Amino acid sequence: MEQIRLTIEEEHHHERIDKIIAGINEEWSRSQVQQWIKEGLVTVNGKTVKANYKCSADDEVIIRIPDPEPLDVEPEEMDLDIYYEDADVLVVNKPRGMVVHPAPGHMRGTLVNGLLAHCKDLSGINGILRPGIVHRIDKDTSGLLMVAKNDFAHEALVNQLVNKTVTRKYKAIVHGVIPHDYGTIDAPIGRDKHDRQSMAVTEDGKEAVTHFRVLERFKKFTFIECQLETGRTHQIRVHMKYIGYPLAGDPKYGPKKTLPIDGQALHAGVLGFTHPRTGEYLQFEAPLPEEFERLLQLLRSEK
Incomplete structure (x- = not known):
């Protein structure tokens, strides 16, 4: 335990x-x-x-x-995009389309499978299915994740998430033209009472705060950067839908098949945290994936 x-x-x-x-x-x-x-x-x-x-x-x-029920998770050799690694933490750039951790019925091809092949020393706090995983991003969201290689690092990084000292910035393309340059969405998120597979803004939900700024406006879309203050499931996707600007390509919370992208246009581009052992602040930035850049070029050509 x-x-x-x-x-x-x-x-x-x-x-x-x-x-x-x-x-x-x-x-x-x-x-x-x-x-x-x-x-x-x-x-x-x-x-x-x-x-x-x-x-x-x-x-x-x-x-x-409590210990999870035992399930075998097999290491799989993968070409992981590692941005940083030492004896305590690892920062990896996850490609879109990859699930972060195994689940019953989906035990192969996840980031955790690749991490287990890359290094044997991952923290055990989240159990057998999610070793080392401190936070997640959705399957079709690309970008940076921090991974704990021991329980000491895991506890320290969780504390930073709880105390809102981790820097997490995402870039997204949303439907509609946002008229103001900056905004903050402070609305609690919980399970959608009408669809238990989805999240929604609900009165009895958990605190959720997203800050955003406009980077570029197009004819029918807006390119934005979002900074998370909290980290709820689908937070950016739910919040942007809530204010009337759902993410482009989002199959769950937005109009379908509006841009040539399979899944939401969302990239976790900046990740910063204090190293659990040295106390040094580390920050990393991953460039937009090629597919995301192509979408921006397409929208610019339609201006």
Whole structure:
């Protein structure tokens, strides 16, 4: 059984413990976290608490994560685009079309399969199916991901995500011409009550904040950069749809077959974080994929 240690920051003072923990990992539901708390798997300052416990700044939280059911994930040799690697962390540029981690019924060809062939020392906090995976991006989103090679690095990077100190910037093409140069979308995201396979802005959702700026305007589209303050499932896709500018090519949240791209036009181009061992701030930038650049050239030619 693995565990994560957290120190509650001032901004989470007086927040419920179940809400804080559910916000750490997009795959942890509030009800799942509440069950862990009920089973005594969560302690605050060395004591078990109830799900409605209101945290104080500097509270020391330990979360013991139940072991997943054993499943074999096979290493696969892949030509990974590694941007940085040392004994603690690895930064990789994931191509569009690649799934980040295996799932039952989809155990091959994922980034995790490639990582296991590349290096044997990945953190075990997220279990057998997601070794080393600190955060995810969608299958058809390209770009940079940080990977933890040991549990010390994993806990430190998760803390940075919780405390919103990781820099994550994405470039996207959206439908419509956005008239203002900058904007912030502050709207909670949860499961769509009408479609459990999709996410939506909901009153009882988890906090979600996206900042965006316009890079270039076209006849019917806009090229933007988004910076994540939080990291909810499909956050940029849901937020841009919510304000009326869905991502081009998005099969779930936008009009279909409007541009020659298979999946949403979204690229995680900038990733920055503090190295868990050295304390040095590292930032990386991956250029737009060729397919994305071709879309921009097409739109420029139609101006």
